[in-house]
Amino acid sequence: MGRLARLAAAHGVATTYEPAAGTVVEVPGDTVVSVLAALGVDASTPQAVREALERHEREVLHRLLPPTVVLRADSGAGTLPPLPEGTVLRVATEDGRSRDWGPGVPLPLGVHTLRAQAPDGRAAHATLLAVPDRVPAPAGRAPSAHAGSTGRGFGLLTLPHSVLTTRSWGMGDLGDLAELADWAGRRLGAGFLQLGPLHAAVPGAPTDPSPYRPSSRRFPDPVHLRVTAVPEFAQLGGAARDHAGTLLARAARLREAVLDKGALIDRDAVWELKREALDLLWRVPLTPGRRDAYETFVARQGRALEDHATWCALAEVYGPDWRSWPPGLDDPRSVHTARAREEYREGYDFHRWLAWLTDTQLAEAQQTARDAGMPVGLVHDLAVGVHPLGSDTWAWRDAFAHGMSVGAPPDAFQARGQDWGLPPWRPDALAETGYAPYREVLGGVLPHSGALRIDHVMGHFRLWWIPQGRPPTEGTYVHYDAEAMLGTLALEAYRAGAAVIGEDLGTVAPGVREELAGRGVLGTSVLWFERDEEGGAPLPPPAWRTDCLAAATTHDLPPTAARLTGGHLDLRERLGLLTGPPGAERAADGEETAVWLHRFRELGLLPADGGTEEQQVTAVHLFLARTPARMLGVWLPDAVGDRRPQNVPGTRDEYANWRLPVADAAGRPVGLEELAASPRTAALFAELRRALGQRPPQS
Numbered sequence: 072m073g074r075l076a077r078l079a080a081a082h083g084v085a086t087t088y089e090p091a092a093g094t095v096v097e098v099p100g101d102t103v104v105s106v107l108a109a110l111g112v113d114a115s116t117p118q119a120v121r122e123a124l125e126r127h128e129r130e131v132l133h134r135l136l137p138p139t140v141v142l143r144a145d146s147g148a149g150t151l152p153p154l155p156e157g158t159v160l161r162v163a164t165e166d167g168r169s170r171d172w173g174p175g176v177p178l179p180l181g182v183h184t185l186r187a188q189a190p191d192g193r194a195a196h197a198t199l200l201a202v203p204d205r206v207p208a209p210a211g212r213a214p215s216a217h218a219g220s221t222g223r224g225f226g227l228l229t230l231p232h233s234v235l236t237t238r239s240w241g242m243g244d245l246g247d248l249a250e251l252a253d254w255a256g257r258r259l260g261a262g263f264l265q266l267g268p269l270h271a272a273v274p275g276a277p278t279d280p281s282p283y284r285p286s287s288r289r290f291p292d293p294v295h296l297r298v299t300a301v302p303e304f305a306q307l308g309g310a311a312r313d314h315a316g317t318l319l320a321r322a323a324r325l326r327e328a329v330l331d332k333g334a335l336i337d338r339d340a341v342w343e344l345k346r347e348a349l350d351l352l353w354r355v356p357l358t359p360g361r362r363d364a365y366e367t368f369v370a371r372q373g374r375a376l377e378d379h380a381t382w383c384a385l386a387e388v389y390g391p392d393w394r395s396w397p398p399g400l401d402d403p404r405s406v407h408t409a410r411a412r413e414e415y416r417e418g419y420d421f422h423r424w425l426a427w428l429t430d431t432q433l434a435e436a437q438q439t440a441r442d443a444g445m446p447v448g449l450v451h452d453l454a455v456g457v458h459p460l461g462s463d464t465w466a467w468r469d470a471f472a473h474g475m476s477v478g479a480p481p482d483a484f485q486a487r488g489q490d491w492g493l494p495p496w497r498p499d500a501l502a503e504t505g506y507a508p509y510r511e512v513l514g515g516v517l518p519h520s521g522a523l524r525i526d527h528v529m530g531h532f533r534l535w536w537i538p539q540g541r542p543p544t545e546g547t548y549v550h551y552d553a554e555a556m557l558g559t560l561a562l563e564a565y566r567a568g569a570a571v572i573g574e575d576l577g578t579v580a581p582g583v584r585e586e587l588a589g590r591g592v593l594g595t596s597v598l599w600f601e602r603d604e605e606g607g608a609p610l611p612p613p614a615w616r617t618d619c620l621a622a623a624t625t626h627d628l629p630p631t632a633a634r635l636t637g638g639h640l641d642l643r644e645r646l647g648l649l650t651g652p653p654g655a656e657r658a659a660d661g662e663e664t665a666v667w668l669h670r671f672r673e674l675g676l677l678p679a680d681g682g683t684e685e686q687q688v689t690a691v692h693l694f695l696a697r698t699p700a701r702m703l704g705v706w707l708p709d710a711v712g713d714r715r716p717q718n719v720p721g722t723r724d725e726y727a728n729w730r731l732p733v734a735d736a737a738g739r740p741v742g743l744e745e746l747a748a749s750p751r752t753a754a755l756f757a758e759l760r761r762a763l764g765q766r767p768p769q770s
Contacts, residue, residue: 083550142178204590270454271289280338321344378462593619632688708734715731
């Protein structure tokens with residue numbers, strides 16, 4: 072192994088990778104050099120490589136402790152390195168206590184400080200993460216709730232903005248979400264609602280509609296607020312109340328445009344209205360009780376909220392690209408930023424208030440779900456990264472590898488690979504901070520979650536880094552400390568009492584799924600991808616894994632009706648996304664669908680003639696019910712026959728990604744009230760309950 076390869080390996084940078092078993096691809100040398108530079112390592116010349124390698128080896132040789140040490144509290148396993156005999160260890164726990172410590176001595180769960188004193192005079196300190204061995208298991212429905220229940224649960228998969236009611240302001244909001252949860256729990260017997268990300272977006276004109284490219288993963292976006300549910304709305308009087316009435320009329324027109332006229336969801340127009348209304352509410356004094364609740368929230372959020380609200384206030388003045396702000400404002404800790412925060416104090420306080428309102432309504436939605444009988448309730452979604460110009464990259468600038476983007480290497484799904492435009496975390500910076508950035512993110516999404524879905528959960532082990540200006544094919548994998556990443560996740564999930572579902576689709580390194588399962592993280596199994604490894608035939612239901620969420624589709628895949636009818640290929644052909652001759656692709660797709668339908672008939676899930684489209688969609692979900700999967704997810708648009716995907720990977724302006732309301736088989740938008748009255752929806756879930764041994768819910 073040459074010096075560059077040794078240096079790369081020392082910093083977790085791959086110089087080769089295997090896209091398939093037995094196939095080894097060499098990473099371009101320029102890519103390796105660029106990635107090392109993003110990690111603060113100069114490898115630009117042979118001499119620089121030699122000096123960097125020697126420096127690293129000296130540091131490792133003389134280092135007493137790594138920056139972060141992990142201890143699994145249950146098993147005692149951990150990453151404490153061998154220490155010289157006679158080394159004294161002392162731990163300052165997060166609750167302020169101090170004690171001598173050594174291997175085998177139990178510690179409370181938490182984020183502690185470990186200090187080591189060696190006999191040779193060397194001293195060191197490190198963050199000590201004392202973590203559970205496993206994340207909590209998903210809560211099951213109590214046996215008394217549904218006599219005969221198997222203990223397995225089903226739920227709905229949805230993007231909240233796509234489900235509107237007669238009270239929406241042009242897109243689904245948190246009030247609509249609570250109503251959806253109440254109906255799904257009480258009338259359908261659902262145990263959970265898995266949502267798309269609610270993360271704060273980067274403001275702009277237009278705003279990026281993708282919830283997977285947010286400004287911040289630490290705070291939700293106030294565009295999701297139900298303005299009329301804010302208590303201060305009822306206290307408006309005089310001209311302010313008249314103004315609010317005008318806004319309500321404009322909101323009704325936005326809603327009608329989507330539900331009655333088939334317009335796309337216009338997030339920017341919705342936010343313009345809500346911002347105007349919230350400016351009115353901001354002027355209404357809080358009651359003493361609400362003032363106390365607000366101040367408690369602000370104190371609990373601490374610096375994270377201070378940074379986010381500061382960024383939001385400054386972005387309104389200078390635009391969202393913090394790299395172009397006046398000198399000194401690119402640093403959240405500078406005196407310039409402190410002065411600007413005071414100068415724009417009203418905007419800063421306004422955004423802290425918005426964060427509190429949104430958190431409050433999220434808590435209410437989760438409580439509604441639990442009151443409706445859902446044992447899990449809301450399953451929030453954690454995006455794999457953040458926008459390079461957003462709040463999180465400003466607050467934790469040194470924790471991100473600038474000039475790099477996260478993506479995926481070429482695979483069967485995307486032959487040219489993928490570039491997601493998201494800067495990756497630096498693994499060295501995470502370790503130096505005791506994984507504080509990740510702990511902060513998890514602390515933002517877990518409190519009102521019964522479970523958390525983690526997009527591209529393989530990122531706890533490695534991420535595909537792409538140097539700016541290069542195609543995805545010229546990226547490489549950078550490895551993370553999976554023990555520390557998963558330990559951090561387990562600790563924060565334990566504190567929140569939330570289960571974890573990992574999106575582990577696509578290219579997964581050997582052993583990753585097994586490690587995740589060992590830590591209690593559920594996987595994600597999608598019907599069309601579950602194949603027998605030998606012949607590629609559909610995997611029989613008993614052969615599916617138990618510890619997973621099983622579903623027919625996701626937001627990035629065609630709805631089930633489109634998949635069964637071949638409609639997804641019509642769309643891909645119109646968008647120019649087919650990779651082969653249309654006729655050949657349709658023939659192959661038709662053969663694949665025929666195999667699945669044959670399997671459904673063999674299992675008695677379809678009549679001999681193949682049944683109707685609606686019967687086939689039901690058969691898909693009854694097939695899932697026969698697997699041992701612990702959680703079963705139904706993509707909500709499937710319940711009404713919607714054929715339009717919410718997102719088509721590989722497109723931007725060519726398709727209305729993330730802007731479609733739930734619609735029926737004819738593409739006509741369907742609000743929650745109509746969806747709840749749909750015979751097709753009722754029939755699907757009645758069949759599903761019977762298959763799972765659940766009696767109709769008593770509402």
